[in-house]
Amino acid sequence: MKPVLVIGGGIAGIQASLDLADRGTKVHLVERTPSIGGVMAQLDKTFPTMDCSICILAPKMIECYRHPNITIHTQSEVVGLEGSVGDFNVKVLEHPRSVDSAKCTGCGLCSEKCPVKKPSTFQAGLGQRKAIYLAFPQAVPLIATIDREACLWFTKGVCRTCEKVCPSKAVDYEQKENVVELNVSSVIAATGFEQYNPKDIGEYGYGRYKNVLTALEFERLVCASGPTGGVLNRPSDGKVSHNIVFIQCVGSRTQTTGYPYCSSSCCMYATKEAVLIKEHEPSSHVTIFYMDLKTFGKGFQGFVDRAQSHWGVNYIRGRPGEIREDPVTKSLTILYENTEVGKVERVDADMVVLCTAAVPHRDNGKLAAVLGVPLDGYGFFEVGDPVSAPVETGKPGVYVCGSCHGPRDIPESVAEASATAAKAAEDAARAEVGQ
Amino acid sequence: MAPRIGVFICRCGINIAAYVDVPKVVEYAKTLPGVAYAEENMYTCSSDGLNKIKEAIKKHNLDRVVVASCTPRTHEPLFQATCEEAGVNKYLFEMANIRDQCSWVHMREPEKATKKAKDLIRMAVAKAALLEPDDEPEIDVIPSTLVIGGGVSGMRAALSVADQGFDVTIVEKEPALGGKLRGFDSLFPHKQKASEVLEPLIEKVTTHPRIRVLTESRLKSVYGFIGNFDIGVETGKGVETLKVGTIIVAVGAEVLKPRGLYLYGEDPRVVTQSELEQLLHTGSVNAEKIVMIQCSGSRSAERPYCSRICCNEAVKNALNVTEKGKEVYILYRDLQTYGIHYSRLEQEAKRKGIRFLKYQADKPPTITAEPNGLKVSVYSPTVNETVEVTANMLVLSTPLVPVSDAKELSQMLKVPLDSNGFFMEAHVKLRPIDFATDGIFVCGTAHSPKDIGESVAQALGVASRASIPMAKKRVRTAAIMSQVDQTRCSGCGTCIDVCPYNALRKNEKGLAETIAAVCKGCGVCGATCPEKAITMHHFTDEQIQAQGLAALEED
Structure with a gap:
């Protein structure tokens, strides 16, 4: 039986890989960043059960890593695809880590000694990492990587401290990129999404007001393994925030940004983050401004009911028009129209969290061209028949799952991932009987 | 031979280490009887941490492993597999939960948290010293699936399982396949007529050489376990028996008629x-x-x-x-x-x-x-x-509500329903279409309300999940199960009455015996047996007593 190519190492790609590998199919899992795990690895808890996200994800990441049928290619991208179902020739470009993965033990000494600091992607820019770094403590594989754009050796030809301190002599500045050629029977794209950057919505001041954060930034802030150890120190002055406002549908459900759709999970993760604030400090004030409260998933309505009745989270219907910052205290005032009394009201906050649109990943266009499959008008992968063929791209043998074809939550992504595994298994069964 | 126990204490970043004095606990662990080695890790579950366990097993000739970290619910399989890789039987592994049950609940009292971590580790070590190796017998999987429900979810699941090369029987209570889709006019988003989706699908299902359809039929009985289920189906012509390896629940839902x-x-x-x-x-x-x-x-x-x-x-x-x-x-x-x-x-x-x-x-x-x-x-x-x-x-x-026989079915299959009466999955996030019981899966609106595309995605998903054990051909059963000492059993049958899984039966001598593959190791029989004839593997009376007595000792 030929292997299957899975593109994207988030929860969808992980599940698709495990389903196939468990049944005995070899899998090549291609991930563009230094570690598998995806966005789920960055989340603090998951709604509606408040499971610790990394705690339930890490065992699956490790299972992928340890599975004899799965080969993980990190810092890699698919750059070529030819052939047809049952017989695809794939080119995978592996970018250099500048660290020998066979030697690195992930001890972290190199990062400790590295003199260069950069904002950490994993911490959503709130914390810092070094030029040589481990993506996050539970990264899989747990191998350091050098950011060549930041490293002093690559930019200025000086330093080489990491090479000196590495006890296992794993640093390799000469490492070149490498193209791996594979022959696979089916391809599964599970490349995920990204968050809309709200800096263009001037009236909310994101980027200008330090205490206006995105939900993903807040997720790191509230997380025990985040930059503040889970204490809600606001960015401007480190003061612990007790009064926090969430704004839903930022950049979504509006024509002006080009993302007029509902992003599906924001009402619930805002509710989760609100409950987390209350769990950390029950006397906190939390207000969520929403358009429609989307509680359509299993257990969602009950979760929102508990957030309101047990935790006292305050929900207000409306889209605030403007956020103002006090130039001295850096505290914020949110202006909104109270439709019930028909006048503009205001509410003060230490910190504002913007729940932004889930938007197509910027690399979708490139990958779609390589795979020869269509994108929709927004730039998500397009499924031709969402009713009868919900994971099929129209090109036989190429499937999609998870949020690369539109916003969806974790369980939907996981179920779809298994669905793509079933389609790939059908392809393999057909190839076996020679159809 | 005296045991050689290795103790690995996880800092879990700051989750444990910020409240428990981990270096102190490591030093303490080294003093416990039977402990040959102890160390701390930043994250024991990281690949680095796991490698350290393996290295220590080799270097210090360890024959038992205790990890003090988070919950066995998520991490025990990982650590057990690591032990196996280093040649230590997975049942010689024990876990102490010093995070969820210690550091997280005693954040404001670090000294007491440290003391409690010591207590929990002392208990785990006491039990570990008495652990015995166990094996997990392999059983064959019958390459056939039962699909309960012939709506769009059931049909799509059946079709995919069949296309993956396995036999399928669909049991549908109505006279015809189709389910709720029969009641639809057009389908979103392409305004396709529902019949244009339904009729070709029914045609494919009914003509597929690997699919059998039993209409006007109801599930009557379910016995057995993953790989070997014995199914009784009431058809118009009497009760038919089936042997299947896996079961898919696709019974759909009903529309509420809100009288009044x-x-x-x-x-x-x-x-x-x-x-x-x-x-x-x-x-x-x-x-x-x-x-x-x-x-x-x-x-x-x-x-x-x-x-x-x-x-x-x-x-x-x-x-x-x-x-x-x-x-x-x-x-x-x-x-x-x-x-x-x-x-x-x-x-x-x-x-x-x-x-x-x-x-x-x-x-x-x-x-x-x-x-x-x-x-x-x-x-x-x-x-x-x-x-x-x-x-x-x-x-x-009006909302979709659970089918009227959901409760009856759930009892027959021994799978749970949620508080709204829909079938409840094993884990809401990461196992959305599995049941906690191995070999049984759920898709479509039986799980919760959802649209057709979402139901089809889940149907294909369970077709993958249900085919995995069939593709592997064999599955391992759990070793944590009850065992009846035939020399002590009086044949009173109390254990058979209390077992929630029907995992005990009387043998030809009238004495109780455990059906290994059905037993879930819950321990109810062991606790009930008046003759103390039942031993729970991995939770023997001696092991639990040692753990309990250790709890009462002072550090």
Whole structure:
């Protein structure tokens, strides 16, 4: 039986890989960043059960890593695809880590000694990492990587401290990129999404007001393994925030940004983050401004009911028009129209969290061209028949799952991932009987 | 030979180390009887941490391993596999939960947290010293699947399992396949006729060489376990027995008929959304002005869930009748038009003049039957006034509710239902279509309300999940099970009565014995047996006593 190519190492790609590998199919899992795990690895808890996200994800990441049928290619991208179902020739470009993965033990000494600091992607820019770094403590594989754009050796030809301190002599500045050629029977794209950057919505001041954060930034802030150890120190002055406002549908459900759709999970993760604030400090004030409260998933309505009745989270219907910052205290005032009394009201906050649109990943266009499959008008992968063929791209043998074809939550992504595994298994069964 | 126990204490970043003095606990662990080695790790579950366990096993010749970290619920399999890789039987592994049960609950009292971590580790070490190796016998998997329910979910699951090369039997209680899709007119988003999806699908299923369909049939009995289920099916011709390796639950859901609500059942002009679908299907909607009420019977005290599909179905049907020149009002609480496709539908509806009026749960619309129509009066907070509309037809968007025999089925299959009566998956996030019981899976609206595309995705998903053990051909059973000492058993049968899994039976001598593959190791029989004839593997009386006594010692 030929292997299957899975593109994207988030929860969808992980599940698709495990389903196939468990049944005995070899899998090549291609991930563009230094570690598998995806966005789920960055989340603090998951709604509606408040499971610790990394705690339930890490065992699956490790299972992928340890599975004899799965080969993980990190810092890699698919750059070529030819052939047809049952017989695809794939080119995978592996970018250099500048660290020998066979030697690195992930001890972290190199990062400790590295003199260069950069904002950490994993911490959503709130914390810092070094030029040589481990993506996050539970990264899989747990191998350091050098950011060549930041490293002093690559930019200025000086330093080489990491090479000196590495006890296992794993640093390799000469490492070149490498193209791996594979022959696979089916391809599964599970490349995920990204968050809309709200800096263009001037009236909310994101980027200008330090205490206006995105939900993903807040997720790191509230997380025990985040930059503040889970204490809600606001960015401007480190003061612990007790009064926090969430704004839903930022950049979504509006024509002006080009993302007029509902992003599906924001009402619930805002509710989760609100409950987390209350769990950390029950006397906190939390207000969520929403358009429609989307509680359509299993257990969602009950979760929102508990957030309101047990935790006292305050929900207000409306889209605030403007956020103002006090130039001295850096505290914020949110202006909104109270439709019930028909006048503009205001509410003060230490910190504002913007729940932004889930938007197509910027690399979708490139990958779609390589795979020869269509994108929709927004730039998500397009499924031709969402009713009868919900994971099929129209090109036989190429499937999609998870949020690369539109916003969806974790369980939907996981179920779809298994669905793509079933389609790939059908392809393999057909190839076996020679159809 | 004295045991050589290795103890690995996890800092879990700061989750444990910020409240428990981990270096101190490591030093303490080294003093415990039987402990040959102890160390701390930043994250024991990282690949680095796991490698350290393996190295220590080799270097210090360890024969038992204790990890003090988080919960065995998520991490025990990982650490057990690591032990196996280093040549230590996985049942010689023990875990102490010093995070969820210690550092997290004693954040404000670090000294006590440290003391408790020591206690928990002392207990785990005491048990570990008495652990015995066990094996997990392999059993063959019958390469055949039972699909319960012949709606779109059941048919798509069956078709995929069959296309993956395994036999399938579909059991459907109705005379024909098709399920709820039969009641639909057109399907979103391409306005395809439901029959154009359904008829070719039924054709494919009924002509597939690997699929057998039993209509007008009901599940009668389920015995056995993953790989070897014995199924009794009541057909028109009597009870048929089947042997299958895996089971897929695809029984769907029913539409609530809300007798008494908003004059439903009292005034013929009040129909449910699915009845409107039927009327659209037959082309007999005779009303010029239509009012739809969302959340009719859902998001209420009685049914505290959102039924997910009703807003989308209402908008779809509203667009459909608007095209025929009718005027439609949709009274809603929160519009659940999520995702790309449904958002587009909502925008189209607003463009085409469908009137959306928000109402509040505590101020529901009132309906008065009048000779010339139904007077609907509703307070809408968005316009801050009470709006009155006289309609010729009132359409209630009612929720999907569990099928009437869901409880009976769940008891037969020994799988749980959630508080709303839908089938409950093993884990809401990461195992959305598995049951906790191995070899049984759930898809479609039996799990919770969802649209057809989502049901099909889940159906394909369970087709993968159910095929995995069949493709592997063999599965390992758990070693944590009861064992009856035949020399002590008096044959009283108490254990058989209390076993929730039907995992005990009487043998030809009239004495109890465990059916290994069915036993879940819950321990109820062991606790009940008056003769103390039952031993629980991995939880023997000696092991539990040692652990308990260790709890009472002082550090």
